[in-house]
Amino acid sequence: MTDTTRPDTDPLRAAAGNAATPEGISPPVVPPQPDDVTRSQWRDVWRQFRSHRGAMVGLVIFVSIILFVSVGPLIWTIDPTYVDIRARNSGFSLAHPLGTDQLGRDLLARLMAGGQVSIAVGLTAMIIAIFIGSLVGVTSGYFRRLDAPLMRLTELFLALPLLPLLLLMVTLFREPLSQTFGPALGIFFLIVGAIGATSWMQAARIVRGDVLGLKEREFILAARSIGTPSHRMILRHVLPNVLSPIMVAATLGIATAIITESALSFLGLGFPPDFPTWGRLLYDAVDQMVLYPWRVIFPGLLISLTVLCVNYIGDGLRDAMDPRIRGR
Amino acid sequence: MLNFTIRRLLLAIPTLLFISLVIFLLLEASPGDPLADVPLTVPPEVRERMREALGLGDPWPIRYVLWLKQFFWVEPLHWTDQLFGTSFSEGMQRIISFQSRSPVFDVIAQRLPQTLTVVGMSYVVGILIAIPIGILSAYRQYSWFDQIGTFVSMIGFSMPTFFTGVVLIIIFAVNLQWFPSVYDTTLEVTDWDSFLQQARQMVMPVTVLALYNAAQISRFMRSSMLDNLGQDYVRTARAKGLSERVVVLKHVLRNSLIPVVTVIALGLPAVFGGAIITEQVFKVNGLGQLLISAIHGNDIPMVLTLTFIFAILIVVFTLIADILYGVLDPRIRYD
Numbered sequence: 317m318t319d320t321t322r323p324d325t326d327p328l329r330a331a332a333g334n335a336a337t338p339e340g341i342s343p344p345v346v347p348p349q350p351d352d353v354t355r356s357q358w359r360d361v362w363r364q365f366r367s368h369r370g371a372m373v374g375l376v377i378f379v380s381i382i383l384f385v386s387v388g389p390l391i392w393t394i395d396p397t398y399v400d401i402r403a404r405n406s407g408f409s410l411a412h413p414l415g416t417d418q419l420g421r422d423l424l425a426r427l428m429a430g431g432q433v434s435i436a437v438g439l440t441a442m443i444i445a446i447f448i449g450s451l452v453g454v455t456s457g458y459f460r461r462l463d464a465p466l467m468r469l470t471e472l473f474l475a476l477p478l479l480p481l482l483l484l485m486v487t488l489f490r491e492p493l494s495q496t497f498g499p500a501l502g503i504f505f506l507i508v509g510a511i512g513a514t515s516w517m518q519a520a521r522i523v524r525g526d527v528l529g530l531k532e533r534e535f536i537l538a539a540r541s542i543g544t545p546s547h548r549m550i551l552r553h554v555l556p557n558v559l560s561p562i563m564v565a566a567t568l569g570i571a572t573a574i575i576t577e578s579a580l581s582f583l584g585l586g587f588p589p590d591f592p593t594w595g596r597l598l599y600d601a602v603d604q605m606v607l608y609p610w611r612v613i614f615p616g617l618l619i620s621l622t623v624l625c626v627n628y629i630g631d632g633l634r635d636a637m638d639p640r641i642r643g644r
Numbered sequence: 645m646l647n648f649t650i651r652r653l654l655l656a657i658p659t660l661l662f663i664s665l666v667i668f669l670l671l672e673a674s675p676g677d678p679l680a681d682v683p684l685t686v687p688p689e690v691r692e693r694m695r696e697a698l699g700l701g702d703p704w705p706i707r708y709v710l711w712l713k714q715f716f717w718v719e720p721l722h723w724t725d726q727l728f729g730t731s732f733s734e735g736m737q738r739i740i741s742f743q744s745r746s747p748v749f750d751v752i753a754q755r756l757p758q759t760l761t762v763v764g765m766s767y768v769v770g771i772l773i774a775i776p777i778g779i780l781s782a783y784r785q786y787s788w789f790d791q792i793g794t795f796v797s798m799i800g801f802s803m804p805t806f807f808t809g810v811v812l813i814i815i816f817a818v819n820l821q822w823f824p825s826v827y828d829t830t831l832e833v834t835d836w837d838s839f840l841q842q843a844r845q846m847v848m849p850v851t852v853l854a855l856y857n858a859a860q861i862s863r864f865m866r867s868s869m870l871d872n873l874g875q876d877y878v879r880t881a882r883a884k885g886l887s888e889r890v891v892v893l894k895h896v897l898r899n900s901l902i903p904v905v906t907v908i909a910l911g912l913p914a915v916f917g918g919a920i921i922t923e924q925v926f927k928v929n930g931l932g933q934l935l936i937s938a939i940h941g942n943d944i945p946m947v948l949t950l951t952f953i954f955a956i957l958i959v960v961f962t963l964i965a966d967i968l969y970g971v972l973d974p975r976i977r978y979d
Contacts, residue, residue, distance in 0.1 A: 370798075472659055475962065477913075477954035479920055480935055481667070484947065487939050488674035575804050579921055582806045583936065602810060609814045616807035624802035631798075 364636035371632020374625035385431030396429040430592040441573035444512025453523025519565040560637035567630035743943040759930030763919040766850040770857030778865020800859025809925035827928040849926045868900040909965040913957040
């Protein structure tokens with residue numbers, strides 16, 4: 317992945333191969349086709365990824381959970397916030413396959429709606445964290461002068477007590493943000509921003525380490541010797557080569573973000589009550605878990621299953637991206 | 645080594661000062677008003693006097709420096725007074741909680757034992773489970789034991805503690821009625837019966853946290869063992885004719901414990917702060933519960949002090965982990 321020249325496209329090798337043909341005469345027009353289609357890096361990664369059984373199972377389940385929360389509401393069209401007080405606390409039935417809650421809202425519809433929010437929070441927070449992390453990592457690895465201050469900053473963030481601070485931020489800024497953006501969107505921005513701003517440090521450290529190693533490589537020297545400016549150097553040569561650790565960190569970041577969001581919701585500091593997320597559903601159901609245990613178990617299972625799948629995918633990606641393991 | 649320690653200690657001071665400033669400013673920027681619960685019938689001038697009495701009248705830099713002085717000067721003086729019966733801190737104002745009107749550190753001292761017994765115990769249990777599992781699954785890599793161990797530890801850190809806790813409550817407290825679901829902190833251990841009761845109420849919170857900790861530590865242990873098992877010195881030890889037991893448990897284990905010990909040290913601050921959720925599930929009124937109630941009650945001194953104590957713990961244990969690494973592994977040189 318560090319070298320753009322593939323052995324198959326190497327003109328010297330191709331010439332040698334032609335010379336070794338039994339006829340001794342080179343065939344008329346057979347220019348060595350660069351068969352990038354079959355040997356591209358991502359195809360290799362995918363092949364290795366497929367051989368990781370846990371990761372494949374994880375991917376399949378994760379995709380079906382995403383389908384469940386995105387396509388599901390189109391098929392199961394009951395409004396998750398519709399209050400049907402006469403049908404409250406009903407068990408499993410045809411009208412409500414997973415029953416209803418204490419206000420008669422359909423649990424299946426609420427699980428789908430809650431999943432949309434939980435997964436959206438996970439993805440967005442991960443994107444923010446990865447963006448900050450790679451920005452800090454690449455700049456501190458690439459520009460020597462910025463290295464020390466940026467790494468001090470990273471260590472500082474690592475020394476922050478994160479969960480208490482998250483609780484603090486969410487409680488303190490809940491009101492002003494919900495007034496500006498509306499209750500749902502305001503809390504979404506707040507939670508996503510807070511999680512993103514407090515979970516970029518690992519990614520930054522990993523990326524910095526990789527960039528420091530990359531800087532010593534010949535192709536960087538070559539690119540510099542023809543006068544490549546810094547921004548193109550970073551975008552064209554450095555970033556593509558640190559993509560694999562970033563992707564692994566991103567996958568694992570989704571898992572932590574989903575857990576953090578549901579933990580906040582569980583502590584009663586997440587989204588407002590009429591706005592279901594998996595953590596919120598679990599929190600609402602805890603009061604009545606003695607009578608209706610499945611209301612706790614379904615959202616909890618979905619959270620755990622999603623996180624488990626994402627963790628397995630991350631594991632598989634890490635193995636697949638590592639060229640030392642890929643050959644095996 | 646000494647040089648390194650001193651340098652790191654000196655570096656820790658500005659770090660901690662900055663963190664305390666960040667927490668302070670975050671609280672300062674908050675719209676929450678500690679006087680929000682005061683009835684509206686109280687006239688404005690009285691309300692203003694109440695603000696003054698809470699020490700909220702001064703601009704924030706003065707209040708910040710005052711808090712620093714209270715934290716780093718008045719409180720230690722008070723502790724020495726308590727220990728030696730001296731009277732250095734006479735007439736000095738300690739950090740007072742807005743909610744309970746008692747010194748913040750006294751409240752923390754009341755809550756600390758609960759957190760330490762439950763969470764500390766779970767950490768010890770977690771380590772004791774994790775290390776043998778890590779050793780065995782590395783020694784028999786890809787065996788069924790390893791596969792199951794990896795799967796269970798994957799589940800262990802994928803399941804959030806609030807879910808495992810609630811499931812355990814449903815199974816063991818509601819359906820089987822083996823253990824109480826609420827942790828009774830007023831229970832005093834005086835005789836065998838109350839000790840049994842204490843043990844029974846500790847089983848579930850300890851299990852939840854121990855499972856979570858063991859999942860992480862056992863993965864570290866396994867990969868560290870795997871790194872070492874492939875080393876040349878292991879082959880040499882086997883070639884010398886040492887028994888497998890000595891090779892694994894003496895040579896490999898000692899070397900693989902080095903990174904694991906630092907991971908354990910790094911995880912210790914979480915013992916104090918990170919178990920907030922588990923404490924909430926089982927209604928243990930420890931430090932985490934104290935923090936949450938203080939946040940809800942706009943109790944600024946309490947939140948500030950508690951969060952800052954967590955930050956100190958993180959910085960101190962990171963330093964300890966680094967030093968331990970250098971002490972245990974002579975190949976690591978910090979100079």
